Amino acid sequence: MNYSKIDEFKTKSNSDFLKLAKDLKPRLYQxxxxxxxxxxxxxxxxxxxxxxxxxxxxxxxxxxxxxxxxxxxxxxxxxxxxxxxxxxxxxxxxxxxxxxxxxxxxxxxxxxxxxxxxxxxxxxxxxxxxxxxxxxxxxxxxxxxxxxxxxxxxSSADMNAVKDVNTPDPMLNRIDYIGRKTLQQCMQEVFEDGVKRDRRLWLGDLFLQAKVNYVTFKNYDLVKRCLYMFAGMTFDDDRIGACFFTEPDFAVDDTYLADYAMFFLICVWDYYEATGDRKTLEDLYPIAIKQIDIVLKNNVKGFVYDDIGDSFTAFVDWSKGLNKQASVQAITIYALGYGAKVAEFLGDIDRSIYYKKCKDAMTEAALENFWDQDKKMFVSGKDRQISWASQVWMIEAEVVKGQEAKDLIKRTMEFNPEYKMVSPYMYHHFIVSIIKSGDLELAKNEMKNYWGKMVEAGADTFWELYNPLDPNESPYGSTMVNSYCHAWSCTPTYLIRKYFVG
Amino acid sequence: MNYSKIDEFKTKSNSDFLKLAKDLKPRLYQxxxxxxxxxxxxxxxxxxxxxxxxxxxxxxxxxxxxxxxxxxxxxxxxxxxxxxxxxxxxxxxxxxxxxxxxxxxxxxxxxxxxxxxxxxxxxxxxxxxxxxxxxxxxxxxxxxxxxxxxxxxxSSADMNAVKDVNTPDPMLNRIDYIGRKTLQQCMQEVFEDGVKRDRRLWLGDLFLQAKVNYVTFKNYDLVKRCLYMFAGMTFDDDRIGACFFTEPDFAVDDTYLADYAMFFLICVWDYYEATGDRKTLEDLYPIAIKQIDIVLKNNVKGFVYDDIGDSFTAFVDWSKGLNKQASVQAITIYALGYGAKVAEFLGDIDRSIYYKKCKDAMTEAALENFWDQDKKMFVSGKDRQISWASQVWMIEAEVVKGQEAKDLIKRTMEFNPEYKMVSPYMYHHFIVSIIKSGDLELAKNEMKNYWGKMVEAGADTFWELYNPLDPNESPYGSTMVNSYCHAWSCTPTYLIRKYFVG
Structure with a gap:
């Protein structure tokens, strides 16, 4: 089942946060x-x-x-x-x-x-x-x-307000433009994931959209509004939902995805870094760190994340049959790193030390439990599945770094694991992992290779799904409901502007 | 082709008449x-x-x-x-x-x-x-x-405003009620022909609807409005259209049906008889008699109506392949009779005498040209087609009367001509012809027999089309567009109230 549904769904609200989110409703450009x-x-x-x-x-x-x-x-x-x-x-x-x-x-x-x-x-x-x-x-x-x-x-964003990157590489310029256009289309009264289908706020998508927004439209209030929404209505056990509705009234969806929930803290921190708005950081810090604490309590035993198989309790990617254990192990490590940093910044020192310790212990556990010494790749789950996602996230979480990370990327590309990357969302993390390994040139080429093929296929905006090997792939049983302007695909604009120019 | 279409359609308007019609727009009961x-x-x-x-x-x-x-x-x-x-x-x-x-x-x-x-x-x-x-x-x-x-x-008519007939015959009572309901449903801002399909004013339908209205809802203004519409916008050669649109503005349709056009005078006269509104009679008399004059000039040669075959230049009935010559010959005679009467009433004596002469000459020509001495029935067209319609209209126009008419009806029912009656509209005229022959009991029984079968088939309102032998018959190629509440089928209420009770 690739959706979540809770029969007796109970929520908890913070009316001040919800009011703040309501008051930030943007006027749309027409x-x-x-x-x-x-x-x-x-x-x-x-x-x-x-x-x-x-x-x-x-x-x-x-x-x-x-x-x-x-x-x-x-x-x-x-x-x-x-x-x-x-x-x-x-x-x-x-x-x-x-x-x-x-x-x-x-x-x-x-x-x-x-x-x-x-x-x-x-x-x-x-x-x-x-x-x-x-x-x-x-x-x-x-x-x-x-x-x-x-x-x-x-749209709540104005295409004319952002200048082109004007690199010497026309394809890079075009990818930047289409990414920007994709984001602009999806910026409505919230950051929508797709404008044809879903048309609502997803936390994992917001996490990426906000990053692109900071280097382009700089519509900080729209991010702020979305952050206060997620914080303003949660599951009654304080878990932040993966998705949020605004019509007919604000309502959190009964979908919880552990990776998305942990991204909330990073998303709040990114917002603070972009704006310096300490009030918001302080407002949202308590519910943000709770997301990490809940995962540690519910899903992590002996510093190892539960083997959740391919269940829809964390997202990671749409890849069918993908075992997500190693990926969410890495994502938890990644979130703990941010947790430690933000806690320290806000003077919550004990917690900062605690998160740091957890991070180290989980990193050690990751190497012990998921690293296959023979294959020299990360494996996941009881069947020791090898996937792209596991390698990517272990690198992004810096479980392996530097030359080791570079080697792992090379090895993964050569080995080309059966469990591939399906979504541009996952490809984004792949590019980030290459950047983290220090090979900017490879990152840029791989990015151009993937998103460039969509450009060559005539994309006006980037698609929700793109498998260069199977253009008719859909996780939904038919391409008729595929979305061809999907926010999680807009990240090259961020990558280009942050890493590949200037 | 069973519809009319004129490429360069030109009309003529009388703005006073149109304004009067507009001002009479009814408020609808809700x-x-x-x-x-x-x-x-x-x-x-x-x-x-x-x-x-x-x-x-x-x-x-x-x-x-x-x-x-x-x-x-x-x-x-x-x-x-x-x-x-x-x-x-x-x-x-x-x-x-x-x-x-x-x-x-x-x-x-x-x-x-x-x-x-x-x-x-x-x-x-x-x-x-x-x-x-x-x-x-x-x-x-x-x-x-x-x-x-x-x-x-x-509806612009109120079902509660009319009392039941309360005859000892439950079927008669039911037919009366359903007829009334059918009319009430079709009384909207004009007398509509059907409320599912067409939804507009047709002159031949109005002619019958008005008669039922006078013995039930007595909504005289709605008839007046419709009469002034038809008179207010005509073909540019003064012909009254068969059909009239009210949206987005008043407009006569480019369909001319000679029988319908000639009914206009009778419809105006019926209205005068019901209301005593002489002003309206005098207003509409000139355009009404023009319809007869136009037919005499355009379609009648040597007192014989042209052989129009089954063309859509007159309606008569939907019956496929029906030769309409004898029927319109009779309808012209019928209209001339009213023409002479109304002209005389309004002191237009020369015209009255002229119409009387034409009527007699056309009656003589009808007997000479359309009566088959062997078969003792009326024939129509060059192929001497025998149809129900021809017999019915020759009787309704009193070309044959009394015992001769009775005999002809009996003969027709026994012979059962191949060209049958298809619509309740035609059946209405069949019942009227029996009444004219003087056999009220047969008229009532035939009426009950036809409309009663619709009642038994579960009709809440009377249908546009009903062939007891083929319930799936449609002149439109599919029953999906058949109308099951059609005004021209509501006449039993008139027949019952005028002829069969009290």
């Missing part, structure tokens, strides 16, 4: 986009269709004027609208969809228009570059034509 | 209907559905509250709504529809609901007794339930 295409003179009848290319990815609200020609309309017009982020989506037949994610995410609408001419304003928000309008029927007596097909694009 | 059924506790998930029976036919606007259970909704709910006048419609698969009338008439909606709980108010008007709601999808994490499924029913 832009009217009306593609200049030759569709206005086309008269459409039963089964005719037009495709409008908005020339870039947008999030927003569609409107158009529907006019008639021929006799007075003697029946409603019946239209089908398909919104597509990726042109290939236009050819997909939703009636065949049989994935496990809701079919409701497929961006299609059936509309009856009773009176024409009429300005039609769609109330729902869509994420798309391509719009296909099919006339299911008019009548024998009249046809329809479309005028002023326009989109009111929305 | 009633809130919330079926008391056990659906509120049902939790629905993917592919689940509920059927709500509103227990009677209604026209109006649906609303419901959509709630969720389980986890917080993490995807929109995607619903399909099917509205059905007739329960059998719920089992029809609209994706297979291939008729020639617009598929847009099929009462189905696909709705995405993004935020729950939500009160959903549908903006379109539907005609239905049954509502099926199918949950296309929610998500694995939540289900939906429905609360307060309500209908705001609308």
């Amino acid at each position: 832009e009217k986009i009306c593609p200049d295409q030759d569709y206005e003179n086309k008269v459409l009848r039963k089964n005719d269709s037009i495709v409008i290319d908005f020339k870039d990815h947008f999030v927003g609200y569609l409107s158009f004027t529907l006019e008639t020609s021929g006799s007075h309309f003697d029946a409603p017009a019946y239209l089908k609208l398909n919104f597509a982020e990726n042109e290939a989506e236009l050819d997909e037949d939703s009636s065949t969809y049989d994935g496990w994610l809701s079919k409701a995410w497929i961006q299609e609408e059936f509309l009856h228009i009773d009176i024409m001419p009429q300005r039609v304003d769609l109330k729902r928000r869509y994420a798309f570059r391509y719009l296909k309008i099919t006339v299911i029927d008019t009548s024998e007596k009249y046809g329809v034509s479309f005028k002023d097909i326009c989109l009111r694009a929305v | 009633e809130k209907i919330c079926p008391d059924q056990d659906y509120e506790n049902k939790v629905l998930r993917k592919n689940d559905s509920i059927v709500i029976d509103f227990k009677d036919h209604f026209v109006g606007y649906l609303s419901f509250t959509l709630e969720t259970s389980g986890s917080h909704f993490d995807a929109p709910a995607y619903l399909k709504l099917n509205f059905a006048e007739n329960e059998a419609e719920l089992d029809e698969d609209s994706s297979t529809y291939d008729g020639w009338l617009s598929k847009a008439w099929i009462q189905e909606e696909f709705l995405h609901i993004d935020i729950m709980p939500q009160r959903v108010d549908l903006k379109r008007r539907y005609a239905f007794r049954y509502l099926k709601i199918t949950v296309i999808d929610t998500s694995e994490k939540y289900g939906v339930s429905f609360k307060d499924i309500c209908l705001r029913a609308v």
Whole structure:
């Protein structure tokens, strides 16, 4: 099961935090986009269709004027609208969809228009570059034509406010731009994970989005708002949820992912480093460190994280059958490092010492339990599974460092473990692990290699999922619900601006 | 081709008449209907559905509250709504529809609901007794339930304002009630022909609806409004259109049907007789008699109506391949009779004498050209086609009368011509022809026999089409667009109240 569901879900709220988050609701930038295409003179009848290319990815609200020609309309017009982020989506037949994610995410609408001419304003928000309008029927007596097909694009970030990187490498510039565009699209009233599907705040995504935001739009208040949301409503045992809803009212989802929960502290610290806003750091520190304490208490026995198999109690990656034990062992070590640092900074010295000790003990336990001396790679779980994720996180958590880390990366790339990286989210951590090993050139090349292939495939924004070996891969049973503008894929902009330029 | 379409359609308007019609726009009676059924506790998930029976036919606007259970909704709910006048419609698969009338008439909606709980108010008007709601999808994490499924029913007539006939014959009482209900449903801002499909004013339907209205709701202003509409905008050669639109603005349709146009004078006269409103009679007389003059000039040569075959230049009936020549010959005679009467009443004596002469000459020509001495029936067209319609109209126009008419009816029923009556509209004229022949008992029995079978088949309102021998007959290529509450079928209420009681 790759989702979580709790029958009697109980939560705990901090009304001051929630109020603060509410008050920080951003005003959205709006832009009217009306593609200049030759569709206005086309008269459409039963089964005719037009495709409008908005020339870039947008999030927003569609409107158009529907006019008639021929006799007075003697029946409603019946239209089908398909919104597509990726042109290939236009050819997909939703009636065949049989994935496990809701079919409701497929961006299609059936509309009856009773009176024409009429300005039609769609109330729902869509994420798309391509719009296909099919006339299911008019009548024998009249046809329809479309005028002023326009989109009111929305975002809480302004693309024009950020300068291009202008490196000598056009691909690097393009990757930076698309990453920025991806983030901008996903910056709405919260940091959304995807604008086509999910459309909500996930903690693991926020962790990365915030990093990109600090080197681009610098919309600090949106990060602050999201941090106070997560802190403002938690599970009743103080665990921070992996995901947060804002409609019809603020509500934490009943999904807990241990890795995401531990990232909260780092996310708060990143925010402090970017803003110097000590009040927020102090406000959120208690609930942030609790996330580490809860993991230590619930999931760590003798400094070893439980073998959680491929369960959805931590995320790590979408990779099927991936054993997550070694990865979350490493992520806990990584979080303890930040815990020790932040505790020390705030004068919480005893805790800082305690976290440091735990970190060292878990690092030692990691080498003892997960390092395979023969293969010279990390293994995970009772079946000693070798995956990319385990190597990546052990390096990112600095369980191995320097030349050893470099060697491990080389070895992993040569060995190419069966359990691969699936998501750009995991690829981001792979690039970071290479950077941590000290090989900036390899990191840049690997980044260009992965995200560059999406650019070459025509991406306007970076995709939720990209497997260069299988472009039709979907963890959801069908590409129809894949998201082609997904925030966790926007990180190259951060990596480029932080590590690869200047 | 069973519809009309004029490429360069030109009209002529009388702004005073149109203003008068606009000012007579009725206020609609509204009633809130919330079926008391056990659906509120049902939790629905993917592919689940509920059927709500509103227990009677209604026209109006649906609303419901959509709630969720389980986890917080993490995807929109995607619903399909099917509205059905007739329960059998719920089992029809609209994706297979291939008729020639617009598929847009099929009462189905696909709705995405993004935020729950939500009160959903549908903006379109539907005609239905049954509502099926199918949950296309929610998500694995939540289900939906429905609360307060309500209908705001609308009509410009009040069912409670008319007393039952209370005859000793329960079937007669039931037919009277259903006829009245049918008319009431179709009385909206105009007299609509059907409330599911077409939803607009047709002159031939108005002609009958007005007659029923005078013996029931007595909503004289609604008739007046419709009469002034037809007179207020005509073809530019003064022909009155067969059909009139009111949205987005008043507009005559580019359909001309000679029989309907000639009925206009009779409809105006009926209105005068019911109300004594001489001003309206005088206002509309000039355009009304023009309809007869135009037919005489355009379609009648040597007192014989052109052989128009089964063309859609006159209506008569939907019967496929029906030769309409003899029927419109008779209808012209019938209209000339009224023309002479009304002209005389208004002191337009020369015209009255002229119409009388034309009537006599056309009657003589009818007997000479259309009476088959061997078969002792009327024939029509160059192939001397024998149809029910020809006999009915020749009797209604009194080309044959008394015992001859009685004999002809008997002969027709025995012979049972291949070209049958298809619509209740034609059946109405059949009953009237029997009444004109003087055999009230046969008229009543035939009426009960035809409309009574619809009652026995479970009709809440009378149907647009009913062939006792083929319940699945449709002139449109599919029953999916058949209308089950159609005004031209409501006439038994008039016949009962005028001829069969008291």
